[in-house]
Amino acid sequence: xxxxxxxxxxxxxxxxxxxxxxxxxxxxxxxxxxxxxxxxxxxxxxxxxxxxxxxxxxxxxxxxxxxxxxxxxxxxxxxxxxxxxxxxxxxxxxxxxxxxxxxxxxxxxxxxxxxxxxxxxxxxxxxxxxxxxxxxxxxxxxxxxxxxxxxxxxxxxxxxxxxxxxxxxxxxxxxxxxxxxxxxxxxxxxxxxxxxxxxxxxxxxxxxxxxxxxxxxxxxxxxxxxxxxxxxxxxxxxxxxxxxxxxxxxxxxxxxxxxxxxxxxxxxxxxxxxxxxxxxxxxxxxxxxxxxxxxxxxxxxxxxxxxxxxxxxxxxxxxxxxxxxxxxxxxxxxxxxxxxxxxxxxxxxxxxxxxxxxxxxxxxxxxxxxxxxxxxxxxxxxxxxxxxxxxxxxxxxxxx
Ligand SMILES: Cc1ncc(COP(=O)(O)O)c(C=O)c1O
Numbered sequence: 001x002x003x004x005x006x007x008x009x010x011x012x013x014x015x016x017x018x019x020x021x022x023x024x025x026x027x028x029x030x031x032x033x034x035x036x037x038x039x040x041x042x043x044x045x046x047x048x049x050x051x052x053x054x055x056x057x058x059x060x061x062x063x064x065x066x067x068x069x070x071x072x073x074x075x076x077x078x079x080x081x082x083x084x085x086x087x088x089x090x091x092x093x094x095x096x097x098x099x100x101x102x103x104x105x106x107x108x109x110x111x112x113x114x115x116x117x118x119x120x121x122x123x124x125x126x127x128x129x130x131x132x133x134x135x136x137x138x139x140x141x142x143x144x145x146x147x148x149x150x151x152x153x154x155x156x157x158x159x160x161x162x163x164x165x166x167x168x169x170x171x172x173x174x175x176x177x178x179x180x181x182x183x184x185x186x187x188x189x190x191x192x193x194x195x196x197x198x199x200x201x202x203x204x205x206x207x208x209x210x211x212x213x214x215x216x217x218x219x220x221x222x223x224x225x226x227x228x229x230x231x232x233x234x235x236x237x238x239x240x241x242x243x244x245x246x247x248x249x250x251x252x253x254x255x256x257x258x259x260x261x262x263x264x265x266x267x268x269x270x271x272x273x274x275x276x277x278x279x280x281x282x283x284x285x286x287x288x289x290x291x292x293x294x295x296x297x298x299x300x301x302x303x304x305x306x307x308x309x310x311x312x313x314x315x316x317x318x319x320x321x322x323x324x325x326x327x328x329x330x331x332x333x334x335x336x337x338x339x340x341x342x343x344x345x346x347x348x349x350x351x352x353x354x355x356x357x358x359x360x361x362x363x364x365x366x367x368x369x370x371x372x373x374x375x376x377x378x379x380x381x382x383x384x385x386x387x388x389x390x391x392x393x394x395x396x397x398x399x400x
Contacts, residue, residue: 010133016126016363019351023361034388035380037361039176041325042379043243043295048287049280056279065272068263069096069251073278076285077236077251084209085223086234089253095262096273100207100237100250103262105131107233107252110261111168111201112137119166121152122369123328125176125205129369140164141369146330149319150178150370154189161197168201169194173219174208177368177375178328179303179321181212184219191224202228207237207250208324210292213300216322230255240324241292242284249273249281299325302378302385309389313396325379328365332372337399344399347371357398358391 019037027033068074074091081089097103108131112118118132119140132139142160144150152171161169171190174181182190194202202221209218221228233254239245252262266272273281306327310318315333334344339353347364351374355361365373376392378385 007134007136010136012130012133016367019355019361019363022352023355026355026359031359033355033359033361034384034391035361036376036378036388037363039240039326039377040245040379041240041243041295042381043291045242045244045280045284046288046291049242049244049283052283052287053276053280056276061275065275065278067267067272068259069094069273070278072282073273076282077253080285081234081236081253084218084220086220086253088229092256093259094251094253095259095266097250097252097262097266098248098270098273099239099245100205100235101127102248102270103235103237103250103252104128104203104205105134106262106265107168107203107235107258108132108135108137109265110258113167116168117164117166118168118170119160119164120170120172123150123175123177123365123373124369125172126367128170137167140166143369146317146319146328146373150175150180150328151182151186152190154193157190158193158196161193161200165197166200168203169197170203170205171221172205174206174212174321174323175326176208176324177326177363177365177370178319179324179326180319181216181321181323182219183216184223187219187221188224191221191228194221194228195225198231200231202232203235204232205235207235208240209236210241211296211299211325212323213296213303214322233258238281238284243291243295244280244284247277247280249277298382299378302382303327305385306376306378306389309393313393316396325377327376327378328368328370328373329376330365330373334396334399335372339395339399347374350374354392354395358395360388360391360395362392 023033023035074094112135114136117138120128121142121144144152212218235252237250310316310329316329318329334350344350347366351362351364362374
């Protein structure tokens with residue numbers, strides 16, 4: 001039998017999905033499972049989004065669409081990023097794709113030759129490693145501990161850029177899996193380092209930019225130093241902000257050459273974002289913003305609930321997230337202990353034991369390059385949250 005391409009030996013299915021599958025199987029077997037595992041927003045967009053999609057169906061052109069994205073969609077995105085303070089971009093600076101994941105994959109294809117280096121902080125979104133592996137790039141991980149609030153320091157960034165001279169630096173703010181958000185000053189300090197390395201592309205994967213709590217605001221390196229504009233690529237998506245992960249619409253804004261490269265790639269695989277999804281995306285971006293605003297308030301309150309529960313568990317260290325919908329407690333205190341006679345050697349054992357004993361599904365931190373932690377995604381129905389947290393507390397109290 002002929003062989004698969006070598007790159008498929010490097011491609012791995014998502015570690016997050018593995019936990020979700022196990023939780024699903026237990027649920028199917030009749031267990032009472034509370035899922036804190038998948039990073040889905042768990043709400044639906046406003047009715048105006050569905051109305052726009054229905055309307056688009058009625059007027060289906062029956063044609064292929066634009067490889068870059070329709071003018072109306074690009075204009076809606078441009079207005080959206082202008083409201084984030086990212087001004088001076090035009091349609092030729094933008095490209096669309098089938099979600100931010102597809103945009104990031106395209107960017108890897110467009111910016112990285114085999115053997116080039118991409119650097120990113122850990123904890124990282126799992127897909128960064130997988131995409132680097134598939135395109136056969138080297139990746140350099142910049143570990144950020146709970147003690148430093150999981151945030152990259154300027155000194156760390158400087159040292160890594162000086163040592164590895166990566167072709168691409170990939171940054172994610174607010175963060176999946178930690179929920180941490182960089183302040184204006186922190187972004188400014190990192191931007192000062194970035195200007196020293198003009199040969200490095202900068203990707204800011206900031207798809208949770210609207211989900212920021214405590215009036216901290218969203219900050220991008222471009223706010224701090226506009227000279228980074230000719231090598232910075234901003235990535236965005238409808239998935240989390242608007243409760244539209246399955247609609248698969250993502251965006252980028254950056255240098256024209258990069259947007260053109262992504263348009264060329266699109267022309268050779270997806271061709272276009274489907275017409276109905278485009279109409280829904282425009283409605284989401286330009287219509288009333290009350291659903292995302294209400295959800296952000298709800299998530300902030302849930303964040304507080306999770307933090308209070310974690311604070312009550314002796315030894316668990318839990319930095320305070322200020323965005324997205326994740327909490328990432330360092331649970332190293334549990335490693336080396338036992339639950340019901342079952343020894344917990346690492347965070348994977350911890351998540352397995354928690355799922356089996358208490359029916360609570362979390363994702364092990366090692367999936368995000370941060371062993372010893374677990375990710376709690378708290379978008380479950382509000383009524384389930386206290387019970388899930390109570391079970392986690394009970395589990396830790398039973399460790400010996
Ligand atoms: C940090 C980050 N970037 C990108 C994505 C991909 O989003 P999309 O659904 O737009 O592909 C996710 C999804 O979980 C994410 O957490």
